[in-house]
Amino acid sequence: MIMWELIKENQRKSWFLFMAMGGCLLALGYTIGVAWVPHQDGGILGMMMAALLWFVLSLISYFSGDSILLSMSGAKEVNRHVHPQLFNVVEEMKIAANLPVMPRIYIIDSPAPNAFATGRNPEKSAIAVTAGLLSMLNRDELQGVIAHEMSHVINRDVLYMTFAGVLLGSIVILSESFWRSQYYSASSRRYRSSSRDNSQAQAVMMVVAIVFAILAPILARLFYFSLSRRREYLADASAVRLTRYPEGLASALEKISRPDIQLANANRVTASMYIINPLKASSRNMVNAFSTHPPVEERIKILRSMMKGANYKQYAEAFSKVKGNASLMPSSALADSESVPLRPSTASAEDPRSSKQKARDLGDLMRVLNNYLFISCACGLVIKIPMDFNRKVLTCPRCQREHDPRSARPAPARVSPG
Amino acid sequence: MMLALLIFLGGLLMVVFYVINTYNALVGLRNQVKNAWSQIDVQLKRRHDLIPNLIETAKGYMKHERDTLEAIVNARSQAMSSQSIGDKAKAEGLLSDAVSKFFVAVENYPDLKANQNFLALQEELTSTENKIAFARQAYNDQALFFNNKIEMFPSNIVAGILNFTKQEFFEIQEAERAAPKVQF
Numbered sequence: 001m002i003m004w005e006l007i008k009e010n011q012r013k014s015w016f017l018f019m020a021m022g023g024c025l026l027a028l029g030y031t032i033g034v035a036w037v038p039h040q041d042g043g044i045l046g047m048m049m050a051a052l053l054w055f056v057l058s059l060i061s062y063f064s065g066d067s068i069l070l071s072m073s074g075a076k077e078v079n080r081h082v083h084p085q086l087f088n089v090v091e092e093m094k095i096a097a098n099l100p101v102m103p104r105i106y107i108i109d110s111p112a113p114n115a116f117a118t119g120r121n122p123e124k125s126a127i128a129v130t131a132g133l134l135s136m137l138n139r140d141e142l143q144g145v146i147a148h149e150m151s152h153v154i155n156r157d158v159l160y161m162t163f164a165g166v167l168l169g170s171i172v173i174l175s176e177s178f179w180r181s182q183y184y185s186a187s188s189r190r191y192r193s194s195s196r197d198n199s200q201a202q203a204v205m206m207v208v209a210i211v212f213a214i215l216a217p218i219l220a221r222l223f224y225f226s227l228s229r230r231r232e233y234l235a236d237a238s239a240v241r242l243t244r245y246p247e248g249l250a251s252a253l254e255k256i257s258r259p260d261i262q263l264a265n266a267n268r269v270t271a272s273m274y275i276i277n278p279l280k281a282s283s284r285n286m287v288n289a290f291s292t293h294p295p296v297e298e299r300i301k302i303l304r305s306m307m308k309g310a311n312y313k314q315y316a317e318a319f320s321k322v323k324g325n326a327s328l329m330p331s332s333a334l335a336d337s338e339s340v341p342l343r344p345s346t347a348s349a350e351d352p353r354s355s356k357q358k359a360r361d362l363g364d365l366m367r368v369l370n371n372y373l374f375i376s377c378a379c380g381l382v383i384k385i386p387m388d389f390n391r392k393v394l395t396c397p398r399c400q401r402e403h404d405p406r407s408a409r410p411a412p413a414r415v416s417p418g
Numbered sequence: 419m420m421l422a423l424l425i426f427l428g429g430l431l432m433v434v435f436y437v438i439n440t441y442n443a444l445v446g447l448r449n450q451v452k453n454a455w456s457q458i459d460v461q462l463k464r465r466h467d468l469i470p471n472l473i474e475t476a477k478g479y480m481k482h483e484r485d486t487l488e489a490i491v492n493a494r495s496q497a498m499s500s501q502s503i504g505d506k507a508k509a510e511g512l513l514s515d516a517v518s519k520f521f522v523a524v525e526n527y528p529d530l531k532a533n534q535n536f537l538a539l540q541e542e543l544t545s546t547e548n549k550i551a552f553a554r555q556a557y558n559d560q561a562l563f564f565n566n567k568i569e570m571f572p573s574n575i576v577a578g579i580l581n582f583t584k585q586e587f588f589e590i591q592e593a594e595r596a597a598p599k600v601q602f
Contacts, residue, residue, distance in 0.1 A: 084538065084541055084542070085541050085545075088541065088542070088545035088548075089545070091545070091549065092545060092548045092549050092552055093552075095457065095549050095552045095553050095556065096552035096555070096556070098556055139544070242552075
């Protein structure tokens with residue numbers, strides 16, 4: 001029941017920021033309309049064009065936003081047999097979160113450790129993790145990350161961030177196209193404007209539009225990023241409630257914030273979808289109004305100071321102890337008296353493979369998914385052959401033995417432990 | 419006279435509507451409890467299916483752990499034969515204990531720990547244990563909600579007349595867990 005209160009409160013708070021962004025878009029449309037169209041209804045026309053742009057983009061992202069995001073990041077869908085542990089961990093969280101169906105699972109072939117969730121509702125959700133994340137984390141840590149992503153799904157964050165992202169995108173497109181058109185029309189307008197009666201007013205409007213075209217994207221970004229940061233904290237709180245093991249998420253965040261690898265195929269608008277800011281690794285710990293994520297160190301500190309239990313109240317207490325204010329949660333969550341005891345770690349189920357071996361096995365896994373073929377040479381080397389290899393004879397790069405590429409098998413011997 | 423009759427009929431109609439409404443709500447809740455229970459049941463069955471494979475794989479390596487292996491087999495057959503939810507909870511709790519003791523013992527057998535087949539089984543069992551724990555939480559939440567509805571006024575009157583009974587919680591009592599025996 002508390003989950004619903006939380007979602008509702010979230011929606012109310014987000015609504016304000018949402019309206020503010022919408023206001024930015026309409027105001028921008030109005031001023032550009034007045035500046036461009038010399039008719040008295042120019043402003044209204046501009047507003048309608050802006051709203052139409054937003055509407056069309058929203059429709060597109062509502063119905064195919066998830067597949068666009070997944071294909072943009074180069075994610076491959078996997079099943080239980082490809083990576084049993086990942087599948088199991090997602091299923092555990094599905095049971096804990098009481099989701100009606102199993103989310104689709106994707107792996108992104110990238111060494112940068114990261115993860116994101118998408119899908120407009122829990123029935124159509126998908127969770128994507130990178131190969132780097134899988135090779136770096138142990139079971140408990142992976143569970144923490146998946147729980148965080150699952151929380152984005154059940155808190156309806158994906159839907160909100162998609163619409164807010166589209167709103168931001170529309171504003172950026174409008175102001176950019178306004179700027180472009182200024183370059184082209186600046187020279188021609190000089191001749192035409194002398195023949196107009198209302199050239200004075202038009203010029204004033206033009207200045208206003210220029211100022212607004214600068215301001216609107218900045219304002220909208222501020223709103224968007226503050227929306228995103230709040231939701232990250234809440235997703236952490238829900239994740240702890242699901243796993244009952246704050247240390248898992250804390251140590252996962254610690255591990256994945258360290259490496260300095262930037263995730264390819266991520267940009268500023270999709271950044272808020274990921275568990276950790278995929279862009280500038282150096283600025284991950286800086287507090288600033290233009291970041292999509294709260295500083296990692298603070299998130300870890302909050303998680304580590306949860307000693308007594310795993311409900312929302314305990315997270316809020318830890319939050320206010322670290323941050324100095326308790327405005328994160330609605331009052332109903334603070335009255336959360338449900339006892340959610342912490343659980344011990346499942347360290348006994350640890351994979352004895354080293355992180356390097358795990359990374360190598362995952363590399364093979366991704367090649368299987370990308371239709372590579374494999375030949376095991378007598379010298380012990382496993383030769384990986386891409387699909388478009390078309391020479392008659394293949395020489396082993398280590399021992400110079402010759403192999404027939406037609407004898408290659410679709411899976412190396414090492415992968416698939418059962 | 420006429421007015422009194424109308425008021426009486428109106429009141430009767432309201433009571434009938436209330437009873438129908440409450441009945442439907444209770445049936446809906448009871449089905450949710452049943453659904454939550456079947457979630458646990460699926461995972462318990464899965465664990466029962468996994469254990470023979472586990473024993474088969476471990477037998478060759480763990481010749482000195484006869485007691486540990488037998489404890490699992492016994493706990494499994496006990497759990498499979500128990501009927502009521504309370505008995506089941508107790509037996510499955512014992513099985514969980516036996517399995518976790520087994521995994522502690524495995525630490526002394528590096529060869530077994532390197533076995534691919536065993537690793538896959540261990541992942542499946544660990545995951546199943548987790549799923550049981552999460553499903554248990556969900557079931558108990560639902561059962562509590564249903565039981566509250568049955569006990570609270572005025573829905574308790576309807577529940578009493580129409581014979582709704584309280585659902586048992588699936589609880590593993592910490593106190594009943596036997597402390598590990600150390601033998602010299």
